[in-house]
């Protein structure tokens with residue numbers, strides 16, 4: 001019997017701009033176009049967002065009347081298991097850099113269940129926390145899309161100098177996770193050790209994954225990720241199934257050694 005064939009993933013699209021600040025407007029325009037296409041079709045826009053320098057890179061959205069914040073449903077691509085108001089919390093960072101500056105309803109931002117000012121988050125059971133976060137995703141996606149995995153309209157990610165993305169670190173057992181939507185890790189090589197993360201099955205069913213990476217400290221890892229995917233760095237393994245698509249918004253310092261073809265940015 002013939003096996004069903006699945007179209008191969010689209011090749012990634014790489015946009016490189018002279019400086020980090022030159023990335024801001026094109027990135028905002030790209031997100032707005034994705035938002036419009038999605039809301040026109042289904043009336044809501046599901047977004048996963050990570051920490052690091054990424055939230056600040058979304059400043060082009062602040063004050064922009066075209067952003068339909070009330071239609072955004074935001075999840076964290078990964079989160080550190082610390083109180084939500086802790087300096088290490090990705091939610092805290094996103095609030096400071098972005099969400100406190102725009103009219104997004106608080107109910108549309110899905111946080112992990114670690115109360116603000118909680119005095120001992122280390123006693124919280126990671127499996128319970130990741131199950132509870134997965135339930136929030138199921139509530140958002142499962143009945144509506146009736147799919148085995150959620151299909152985020154947009155996932156916004158950074159990369160570490162070791163090639164990690166989300167809390168998916170090189171050589172870690174979580175790289176082989178095939179079933180759960182949200183996983184936990186208690187041995188992150190980058191502190192803090194205890195984190196939750198979306199898994200590859202989620203990343204690789206997204207409609208669009210956007211990586212943002214700037215600065216010379218990313219130059220070697222970016223060329224390994226794009227030019228040597230066979231090395232299997234965590235970020236190289238983000239290859240959403242057709243018709244999903246990976247986009248890179250980088251600066252010329254980060255892409256200086258990349259051989260992979262770059263595209264001219266146009267919408």
Ligand SMILES: O=C(O)[C@H](O)[C@@H](O)[C@H](O)[C@H](O)COP(=O)(O)O
Nearest residue numbers: 051052053054158159160166190
């Ligand atoms: O959870 C973390 O430890 C960080 O959020 C991390 O994953 C970060 O997103 C990348 O290292 C990229 O960071 P920069 O964008 O700041 O380089």
